Amino acid sequence: MESNFIEISGNTKNVGITMDECNIIYHAGQDVPLTLLVWTMICLSMHQDGQQKAREEVSQVFEGQPPDFEGLNSLKIVPMILNEVLRLCPPWYYFKRELLTRR
Numbered sequence: 001m002e003s004n005f006i007e008i009s010g011n012t013k014n015v016g017i018t019m020d021e022c023n024i025i026y027h028a029g030q031d032v033p034l035t036l037l038v039w040t041m042i043c044l045s046m047h048q049d050g051q052q053k054a055r056e057e058v059s060q061v062f063e064g065q066p067p068d069f070e071g072l073n074s075l076k077i078v079p080m081i082l083n084e085v086l087r088l089c090p091p092w093y094y095f096k097r098e099l100l101t102r103r
């Protein structure tokens with residue numbers, strides 16, 4: 001919001017985003033990852049072996065410290081689990097957009 005405000009104030013090119021668009025980004029960015037996380041918790045509770053492997057990897061990589069980008073990028077098992085949950089229980093499974101072609 002702040003960077004967008006800086007972007008739109010004082011320029012006449014109208015390149016900023018609107019409040020409606022901010023709203024869409026906010027909700028699209030909350031609902032979909034939230035649904036993914038809830039399904040991940042459900043799947044991990046059904047597959048305790050996977051839960052154990054994920055826990056071991058996270059403990060090994062972060063050693064009780066807050067997560068950082070370097071550590072997140074080195075994870076192997078957790079992204080596999082997230083991708084599998086996205087495949088099995090997609091939080092968003094359709095496209096509303098339609099391609100219009102000119103003839």
Ligand code: HEM
Pocket residue numbers: 024025026028029030032033036091092093094095096097
């Ligand atoms: C695993 C995570 C996510 C998945 C599976 C996902 C999936 C999708 C899909 C399938 C669409 C297209 C919908 C359509 O055109 O009908 C979409 C659009 C969109 N998503 Fe996500 N999304 C995810 C995360 C996020 C996050 C974190 C944000 C924002 C921080 C976000 C913001 C948006 C926005 C703004 C659109 C609309 C784009 C446009 O108007 O063209 N999404 N998402």
